Amino acid sequence: MHAPETSLPTDLPRTTADILARLRVRAPRVHCITNAVAQNFTANVLLAAGAVPSMTISPEEIGQFVAGADALLVNLGTFDHERREAVEIAVAAASQGGKRWVLDPVFIDRAPKRANFARALMRRQPTALRLNRAEFSALSGDAGNNDALKRYAHDTAAVFALSGKTDLVADATRVAAISNGDALMARVTAMGCAGSALVAACLAVEGDAWRACAAALIILGVAGEIAAAQAKGPGSFAVAIIDAVANLDGEILLERAKVSE
Amino acid sequence: MHAPETSLPTDLPRTTADILARLRVRAPRVHCITNAVAQNFTANVLLAAGAVPSMTISPEEIGQFVAGADALLVNLGTFDHERREAVEIAVAAASQGGKRWVLDPVFIDRAPKRANFARALMRRQPTALRLNRAEFSALSGDAGNNDALKRYAHDTAAVFALSGKTDLVADATRVAAISNGDALMARVTAMGCAGSALVAACLAVEGDAWRACAAALIILGVAGEIAAAQAKGPGSFAVAIIDAVANLDGEILLERAKVSE
Amino acid sequence: MHAPETSLPTDLPRTTADILARLRVRAPRVHCITNAVAQNFTANVLLAAGAVPSMTISPEEIGQFVAGADALLVNLGTFDHERREAVEIAVAAASQGGKRWVLDPVFIDRAPKRANFARALMRRQPTALRLNRAEFSALSGDAGNNDALKRYAHDTAAVFALSGKTDLVADATRVAAISNGDALMARVTAMGCAGSALVAACLAVEGDAWRACAAALIILGVAGEIAAAQAKGPGSFAVAIIDAVANLDGEILLERAKVSE
Numbered sequence: 001m002h003a004p005e006t007s008l009p010t011d012l013p014r015t016t017a018d019i020l021a022r023l024r025v026r027a028p029r030v031h032c033i034t035n036a037v038a039q040n041f042t043a044n045v046l047l048a049a050g051a052v053p054s055m056t057i058s059p060e061e062i063g064q065f066v067a068g069a070d071a072l073l074v075n076l077g078t079f080d081h082e083r084r085e086a087v088e089i090a091v092a093a094a095s096q097g098g099k100r101w102v103l104d105p106v107f108i109d110r111a112p113k114r115a116n117f118a119r120a121l122m123r124r125q126p127t128a129l130r131l132n133r134a135e136f137s138a139l140s141g142d143a144g145n146n147d148a149l150k151r152y153a154h155d156t157a158a159v160f161a162l163s164g165k166t167d168l169v170a171d172a173t174r175v176a177a178i179s180n181g182d183a184l185m186a187r188v189t190a191m192g193c194a195g196s197a198l199v200a201a202c203l204a205v206e207g208d209a210w211r212a213c214a215a216a217l218i219i220l221g222v223a224g225e226i227a228a229a230q231a232k233g234p235g236s237f238a239v240a241i242i243d244a245v246a247n248l249d250g251e252i253l254l255e256r257a258k259v260s261e
Numbered sequence: 262m263h264a265p266e267t268s269l270p271t272d273l274p275r276t277t278a279d280i281l282a283r284l285r286v287r288a289p290r291v292h293c294i295t296n297a298v299a300q301n302f303t304a305n306v307l308l309a310a311g312a313v314p315s316m317t318i319s320p321e322e323i324g325q326f327v328a329g330a331d332a333l334l335v336n337l338g339t340f341d342h343e344r345r346e347a348v349e350i351a352v353a354a355a356s357q358g359g360k361r362w363v364l365d366p367v368f369i370d371r372a373p374k375r376a377n378f379a380r381a382l383m384r385r386q387p388t389a390l391r392l393n394r395a396e397f398s399a400l401s402g403d404a405g406n407n408d409a410l411k412r413y414a415h416d417t418a419a420v421f422a423l424s425g426k427t428d429l430v431a432d433a434t435r436v437a438a439i440s441n442g443d444a445l446m447a448r449v450t451a452m453g454c455a456g457s458a459l460v461a462a463c464l465a466v467e468g469d470a471w472r473a474c475a476a477a478l479i480i481l482g483v484a485g486e487i488a489a490a491q492a493k494g495p496g497s498f499a500v501a502i503i504d505a506v507a508n509l510d511g512e513i514l515l516e517r518a519k520v521s522e
Numbered sequence: 523m524h525a526p527e528t529s530l531p532t533d534l535p536r537t538t539a540d541i542l543a544r545l546r547v548r549a550p551r552v553h554c555i556t557n558a559v560a561q562n563f564t565a566n567v568l569l570a571a572g573a574v575p576s577m578t579i580s581p582e583e584i585g586q587f588v589a590g591a592d593a594l595l596v597n598l599g600t601f602d603h604e605r606r607e608a609v610e611i612a613v614a615a616a617s618q619g620g621k622r623w624v625l626d627p628v629f630i631d632r633a634p635k636r637a638n639f640a641r642a643l644m645r646r647q648p649t650a651l652r653l654n655r656a657e658f659s660a661l662s663g664d665a666g667n668n669d670a671l672k673r674y675a676h677d678t679a680a681v682f683a684l685s686g687k688t689d690l691v692a693d694a695t696r697v698a699a700i701s702n703g704d705a706l707m708a709r710v711t712a713m714g715c716a717g718s719a720l721v722a723a724c725l726a727v728e729g730d731a732w733r734a735c736a737a738a739l740i741i742l743g744v745a746g747e748i749a750a751a752q753a754k755g756p757g758s759f760a761v762a763i764i765d766a767v768a769n770l771d772g773e774i775l776l777e778r779a780k781v782s783e
Contacts, residue, residue, distance in 0.1 A: 043711035058602040080319040189304035233504025250717025341580040450565035494765025
């Protein structure tokens with residue numbers, strides 16, 4: 001395939017290819033606090049990308065697992081007492097160990113107590129958040145256009161990966177718009193959760209958190225397009241996207257990434 | 262395909278086609294209290310049908326989720342203290358909000374305490390139950406022939422969807438016999454649980470609870486037949502049935518529904 | 523296919539074929555205490571093999587489920603208070619009922635408290651353990667060569683099924699080396715957990731625990747090879763291995779088993 005005549009105005013595809021290569025070589029450990037609906041799919045997406053998942057939420061040992069991990073995912077998809085306690089311990093362990101962590105504030109637009117907990121967690125300085133527009137609004141009280149994203153990213157010193165028809169990734173000064181992906185991604189449960197886990201994996205191997213977030217969404221989006229081309233429906237799509245993540249390489253990413261800054 | 266010469270003695274296939282169309286348009290929210298084995302598969306079957314699942318069992322927020330949902334599933338597949346507390350709150354929220362709910366009394370034939378809890382829940386007036394013959398016997402003390410079904414449905418004012426080689430759906434006055442489905446459905450874990458979730462989804466869009474229950478079992482049974490024709494075993498069958506639910510339409514249902522009253 | 527000229531130096535392939543046939547006929551009930559990541563895949567692998575899984579971890583009813591089961595799996599993959607209590611009750615019920623049980627000490631090399639619990643469980647005399655080399659070292663303080671395995675098996679009166687590139691199955695006097703399997707098996711979450719569940723199922727139908735353990739690993743390894751030949755990546759592999767377990771028969775096992783004593 002020839003390079004398109006209008007060259008891409010960003011080096012994010014190249015960075016993404018590099019980050020994927022690093023995932024394969026370094027096999028970062030990613031500890032995931034996530035809900036039971038998402039655990040299996042999330043673990044398999046991480047393994048497909050080259051990362052090594054662990055999932056315990058036991059208060060007695062999660063600190064140790066986070067201390068031995070390279071990044072942490074905190075998904076609020078099941079918000080019970082046990083998971084909240086696990087989150088407190090895990091975030092403390094991440095802070096103490098200088099580990100990066102990702103917050104996925106699932107459904108906070110539907111559950112005020114969960115939203116309060118998410119807002120409290122913002123003060124613990126997550127490296128990044130992956131969320132949809134409704135969740136962003138519930139968190140920030142703002143609508144989620146580019147300026148609001150950058151402002152809130154500035155105020156919270158976090159990177160925001162906002163998934164939607166076009167994904168937006170913002171820090172205080174930069175916004176990337178990613179238009180990879182497929183409508184089937186919204187028809188499979190835990191796809192967003194797996195995306196958040198992939199963000200954590202990329203944060204473990206790339207110093208620039210904004211680039212790491214963009215890379216994770218590009219990887220999942222490109223894999224989603226490849227999977228959709230083979231799938232007969234959401235069931236086979238969920239299987240094919242794991243294959244596609246595992247089979248991705250830098251060349252495919254360079255060909256298919258649709259991203260602008 | 263031409264209409265068969267012997268026309269069907271029931272309008273259930275047509276109703277089922279209508280109900281499926283409504284699921285796609287209305288995208289009802291179904292809150293599911295179900296076991297960890299079943300959560301992912303159940304969520305994906307609901308999404309394939311057009312419904313929107315939520316799954317939290319946290320006592321602090323389940324009331325809110327049920328209040329915002331269009332129907333509730335109570336599956337007793339994991340019977341622990343936390344889930345029991347969640348059930349109490351969820352059923353109260355459903356009653357207060359006038360929401361319909363489905364009881365799936367998994368394995369009550371093997372666990373007396375679970376059976377006691379199920380019997381207590383009957384007094385809270387579930388709209389429908391989906392269960393197998395052994396579970397029906399443990400609940401009702403009766404054998405599950407058509408008359409026993411109708412009598413127990415009358416006494417409890419609930420609809421009973423009894424799965425088996427032929428599925429039976431009974432209220433106080435009507436019994437539908439559905440002979441769709443495939444033997445592979447019994448070889449995949451959580452198939453029954455997903456069926457119960459589909460019953461809840463159909464109850465959210467169809468006023469006649471008996472028709473809603475029949476529609477759910479027809480939809481899953483027809484999807485099971487289509488999936489079985491493509492599957493190489495229970496693993497690919499579990500994937501293909503999600504595809505088949507997603508790809509179902511009214512025409513396929515009218516062609517394939519095997520149901521009599 | 524003709525028999526190879528160099529005949530196999532063991533009757534384990536024949537025994538494995540017999541054990542698989544017995545699984546299909548007897549449909550043993552296997553109660554599994556396992557983590558949420560693994561529950562669905564484990565249940566589907568057991569169903570594919572012919573066994574009947576149950577998974578509750580509720581302290582109130584697990585004793586009853588174990589009493590009604592033919593074998594028990596104790597997987598330490600999620601090590602929380604609730605599961606530990608469930609383990610205590612389940613192991614007591616297994617001992618009292620003379621049921622065999624399998625210990626899978628997941629990640630004890632990364633979590634000292636879990637290792638302590640595993641060592642305490644050794645005094646309750648598990649019939650067999652399935653684990654990897656790092657977990658064996660954490661448990662025994664030894665390296666896991668054939669002599670160490672036999673010695674530790676002698677001291678603990680348990681069978682050790684050590685998974686790796688070549689699987690080793692040892693009791694006090696015998697070691698079998700199984701070289702079936704595929705690298706993709708390490709790319710799918712819960713594959714080891716499912717293997718442990720299969721060990722429990724085989725223990726339910728074969729008196730010689732060493733043969734039962736070897737049979738389980740041969741069955742999963744051969745299924746893995748068949749699945750790998752069809753899979754496009756770890757996603758489709760996880761699906762295909764369930765199909766392959768379901769479609770296995772004695773003839774395939776005799777052709778493909780690669781095992782020596």
